[in-house]
Amino acid sequence: MWTVLESPIGDLRIVERGGAVSAIEFTPFRQPSDGRPLGARDDAHPVLAEATRQLAAYFAGDLTEFDLPLDPQGTEFQQKVWRELQRIGYGETRSYGEIAARLGHTNAASRAVGVANGRNPIPIVIPCHRVIGADGSLTGYAGGVDRKQTLLDIERTDALF
Structure with missing residues (x-):
């Protein structure tokens, strides 16, 4: 369905x-x-x-945490990455290297984390848009960098209005 x-x-x-x-x-x-x-x-x-x-x-800016039954299909490593992505809070970001470290890997696993991130079948809810480059730059996004920027803008908590 x-x-x-x-x-x-x-x-x-x-x-x-x-x-x-x-x-x-x-x-x-x-x-x-x-x-x-x-x-x-x-x-x-x-x-x-x-x-x-x-x-x-x-x-609409009225929900910061999803509560849905999810069934993303992927390898064991991808599943681990996607679970770690779900630990990134609304309005927060992490680098690929930080995700690798949280999974017990060295920074050398950053590329593998990036590949798993790009294969996330449930974007937004599993917030792959919250993963950025080590220098703070927006890196690739399966939906396009413009969409990634829009999603991060929605989550900005430092806006004045």
Whole structure:
């Protein structure tokens, strides 16, 4: 099942499998790489309706922590990286090297962390946009650096108004 949410970063396709969010996709939408069919669009499916509600609240600045059933598919290492990403608080950032260190690896694992970060199937909810370069620069983002900047701007807590 799936639904589409209009957002400040373009339409998002939210995919549900087995009672959990399995993907959030940026436009332009593509066919699933694993060959499985998406199923029918179902805007009223409870998991999809709740994901849409929470994402809309996030974009409105009213939600800082998601509470959704998630089922990202990936390798054991990717799963570890994605769990660590979920520990980065709203409005905070970490470098690839910091993530590697938190996982017990040296800075040499930064590249592997970057690859895992880029393969995150549930962006925004698993906040891969909060990972930046060691020098504070915005580095690549599967949805594009402009989207990454917008997401970080939404989370800015130092704005005057």
